[in-house]
Amino acid sequence: MINKTTLKIPVSLVILIYLTVCSSAHVITVNPPTDLQIIDPGHLGQLYVRWHPPASLENRKDCTVRYQLQYFNTYDGEWETIRTSHLNYTAQFNLGKETRVKVQTLLRGQCVNGTDLLSVPTEKTLLSSENGPTESKVTDFACIFYHREYMECNWKKGKEAPPHSKYSLFYWHKKMNQAMECPKYIQTNGVNTGCNFTSNSLMEFTEFNICVNGSSKETPLRPTYFMLQLQNIVKPAALEILNITALENAKIRLKWTPIKGKIPNHCLEYEIQHRQEGQEWISQQITESTFIIFSIDQHEKHCFRVRSKLNIYCADSNVWSDWSKQHCIPDARDPNDTSVQTMALCVLATMILFTLTLFLWIRRQISKGKGVKEGILLGVECEQKMNSP
Incomplete structure (x- = not known):
């Protein structure tokens, strides 16, 4: 007696196998670009990247053809990716380092069932100059x-x-x-x-x-x-604090005028530092050219200085100007600043000269008066002698 065994295969498995076989029979591939070039026009780092489309896509109408370019950014140390329909691209490289570029063909449309299909990459490397140690x-x-x-x-x-x-x-x-x-x-x-x-x-x-x-x-x-x-x-020019005003309620107002030049005022931001004598600087950053400091003991010596740089709306900069000249209240002159001392000496010398001149003039006038008086008396005496018997 013969035993018969029936093998039952699920219908879903049969369908899956059928679809896999059919799809593998219609695999679509795309060729990479050809004739990839890196051209140096002598611009000290700006290079031209060029390529040609694969010949197999010349008469293809049911798909759009684009290209994916990748290059290693030698300044940032990372790969950059660009998708373009053009056959060239201009990029910036550090010629002191190795230049690496790769390009792939990118298909999209009915020919690939509405998906994106990338080819294998075409690659090119430009070696850096090793001339000299x-x-x-x-x-x-x-x-x-x-x-x-x-x-x-x-x-x-x-x-x-x-x-x-x-x-x-x-x-x-x-x-x-x-x-x-x-x-x-x-x-x-x-x-x-x-x-x-x-x-x-x-x-x-x-x-x-x-x-x-x-x-x-x-x-x-x-x-x-x-x-x-x-x-x-x-780097902006150093600023000057034009006005420091003591206000009520222990407040100090600082006001200055940005240096006139080629930097627009709206491009500047400021850092203010202030401190009481013998203490550390306290810093604050602002965008205006006027600033009020609260809770200041106006009987103690306080000093202020300010600097500027371009703000984030005009540049990506961390270059500050030099600090302005330090200004203090109560007013404390710079010991190296001799202008005030020179002016005081000039005023004192002028006063001394004026006093001496005035003294000599008065003395002269007194001498003149005394001479006239003596002359009158002498004349009277002579006249009396002449008239006596």
């Missing part, structure tokens, strides 16, 4: 844009740079056709250690690229690249 490049590079009127950049010689190394600075921004050399160098012992820029060679709210390279008879010097946003390194 790493420690031969300049150190402590810093720039300050003073009052939005001129900029000064300074640097120090690299640790492994020979003693008689020569450094040069080149700069570029988007309004320039090509990079240019520093208009006026700052020198220390005959060596370039900085650069002065006038306002007509500067541009804010865009990348301001700088390269400091050098040469030496002994060894090549490695170039260094920097990217600045000039509005973020503006």
